[in-house]
Amino acid sequence: MKRPLHPLTLWLWAILLAIGVVAADSASVALVVVGAAAIIVWVRADGSAWNKSFALALRVGALILVIRTVVGILIGVPIPGTTLFRIPILDLPSWMPGIRIGGAVTLERLSSSIHEGIIIATLLALFGAATSLTSPHKLLRVMPYFIYEIGITLVIAASLLPQIASSLRRIRTAQKLRGIELRGIRSLALPLLEESLTRSLQLAASMDSRGYGVSRKRSRYRPIRWKSEDSLVIALTAGLSIAMMISAG
Amino acid sequence: MIAFSNVSLIYPHSTKTILEDLSCEIAEGEMVLVMGETGSGKSSLLRLINGLVPHHTGGILAGDISVNGISTRSVKPGALAHLVGIVGQNPISGFVTDIVEEELAFGMEALNVPPETMRKRVEEVLDLLSLNSVRNRSISTLSGGEQQRVAIGAALVMHPRVLVLDEPTSALDPIAAEEVLSVLHRLVHDLSVTVIIAEHRLERVIQFVDRIIYIEGDGSTAIGSAEEILKNAELVPPIVRLARVLNLSEIGTSVRDVRRLTEDIRGREFLSEPTLPVERKPAINISHISISYEGHIALKTATATIGAGEIVAVMGRNGAGKSSLLHSIVGLLSPHSGNVLVNGIDPQTLQGAARRRAIGYVPQEPSDLLFKQSVEAECAQADHDNEIAPGSTFSLLNRLVPNIALSTHPHDLSEGQRLALVLSIVLSGNPEILILDEPTRGLDYRAKSLFIKALQEFASTFNRPVVIATHDVELVAELADRVLFLAEGEIVADGSTLDVLLSSPAFAPQVSKVMSPKPWLTVADVVNSLSSL
């Protein structure tokens, strides 16, 4: 279970399952999928920084669920059926005509909102799972050659971030010692900006000197190969997704 | 291998001629040094070799430069990438990725080299430069010397015939510099790579080079062997000055050569006046401070007392704790045991104007302190902050380095000018102590001697201490009264400059290496002793 997968495998897995969940349009199926995703994340997590994305996605999903439910209760178009409880009717200003807050809340109304909220939360959870198990670094490395320029820009930007952080610390130190206490953005941001821009020009010279842009075709050092495990995962997921679509229709 | 024919260079929108009619031929396997004052066309000359000038930077070029028969006129810089490898002044700015191994592979990927060849070459270069242990590490966590080696590796991985380096040892301590230079030496002699190098710290490289190209301020150039050029040049390393002063028949470039020529001088007896220890009022008290962060112990129970009017140099390898010591003196780092007192006050309690008056700090990157658009604005800000008469900071600056236009943007100044600006800003606060972190990177000898004079004046006129962290052994020899030597967070040596520098072979200045066992550190010492006869 711990063999490294191609970075795109889990993303394809997430997309295929998302399609299945949307097509099946059933809250119970969605909850099962979330549970499966949670198990997969728990098993395959390796302690890297991005592993937290899944928990974050679950939280955001729960938030959306709550919002949907509250919205449904307060301003949902009523669906007739068994009334569960009543909310006092609030009067709104005249320029918001036709909108009434409150009234009877029916079971059908509540379950409809919750159902939709669960579907959306499931989608978020799936993408969160894919994000938490894929290293952004590896993702950048498998960018196809036809978006190489954009890809390399992102790679360079990502590598610059630790440099920017240390520059900021250094400048903050020096400014404090010039007796400038929190004079704000100008004294900190400007030296940082100047230094970063100077570095970018040196970087451009270095890239040109190393032959960037001369050849249209590029090779890959240590390419990440698509293995049989990846095909297996995709095939299984596709099958599952199709089953979900069939069960709905 | 490289041929310059009647090369003249001028940049558009500028009237300064960078190079005037340079013609020379550099053979394969030669090591050539390019020298000149800061601001002269050294970097431009280096960048002419691979075509960055003028294709990348713009420029008006007369004459022709050809590398291995290919003229740089007709090809873009990248087309010469397999032939010419260039390592810029600031290696970390040239890195595209953050992992060592991928950085090495980048150039080859861009040129569509097949993967098997890439693997082979990466392994070769990792071995050649002893980078195997750091191959998967993040580049931003490496030391300066390792980063420099990665930059050289990234150039070498293309198997270039020519390697061009712009100030490769400026940020390195003497030992790391030695490592880099010996790698270059091996490249030249084992692999017949042609190496062109620009340096200010000539004392480190002179003995390795075959020829020197000297660029004057007006763009004219002089080319010849080291002895020829250095005989009459203005900016020369200490052993050449020594040879001139002693009227030796030849100029030696290595310690060994000059030692042979000075045998008789060393044979004579000299009266040594015992230097009386100077009584100084203690100004900075460092007692048993220990600092650690992120699990790494930076300082272990360091103790020292620095007196008023003393100039103290803090030396040691990169990572030995020099910065931590300085930062605790200025009050940036709080030690978890022990304390620091600056003139009786705990520096951490200082803020704003009080801090400026108590402590003057010149950081490693002087431009960290600059945030205005012009020299004038910076000086005015300093006048305002320190509540002194307008124009005083600028006149301080003028005394250090004259002829700086008021409207110049601080980032357009040369290294020496920028250092002078920051120094005047700091000095205008009339600080009780002065702390400097690696101030002489990128300074040529003339700028350095002006700087030395300024510091000596400050220390003696006001009787205040100066603490400098530096790798520059020659600077220490000229300037410092006392040396604190750090290794792995501990002060392993604390004594007069003479004692400490003489006892360490790696950190000894050139003159003392030549004149050993005589206790002389600088040319001035030698002259004084000779004249006392």
Add this chain to the structure above:
Amino acid sequence: MNRTKDIFRFKGLATFALVLTSAVSALGFIWPFLVSEKQSHPQWIFLAAVPCALFLLFISASNGELDAKSIALLAVLTALIAALRPMGTGAVGIEPMWFVLILSARVFGPSFGFLLGALSMVLSALLTGGIGPWLAYQAFAAGWIGLGVALIPRRIRAKSELISLAFYGIVAAEFFGIAMDLQFWPWTLGADSQLSYRAGAPLSTNLLHFISYHFFSSMAWDIPRAVFTSTLILVTGKPILHALRRAHTRAAFLTPVEFIERAKAPKVEL
């Protein structure tokens, strides 16, 4: 006379791709107003279409116009903006990324600005783990903000430039707020609340619903964002523009490259 390469600009086929993909993603934002009764699941279709559009746009931009200098500048500014974004969390509407984006787009051009906006969104998503289909919407919105700086005439300088840029900052802040709300409107409200979009309803009804929704949801963010952005532009704009313009000059875009035959360099009158 030869010149060094210019900074990145959308040209030819790439411009066409920009217009096309922008149209698709614009539809992705405003389809609730346009959809008629019988479309099935428009929100899912666009959820898939907009990321594809972004991908296609990136492909067309990677066509060789991006040379080392443009990439290096783009990477540095993207990194700076992405580093700034998290500094706003916790405080409502305090988003430091916009003023840098707008000022950079002003100096380096709208094409550059578009890529800068889009890529900084992508990079900060990569870092914070917020990758998903919504990212493409955000990227387009930020990109349009960078592109829109072209509306300010090039010739304006000094004070009026700062004021125009600050005004643009207010407009852009509101635009982003509206765009984000448009994006989330069908998702947070669904199709069956009183403020939802009504398929096939007249424009006025849907607009009213949307404005009410917008009022309740993110007005609280829009106003601080607008104020914060325009204030930062006014206060720090001059030195930042100056620094960016210096970099533009030092990057030597479109600088003459001349080869002369004479042995001595001529005294050039410039």
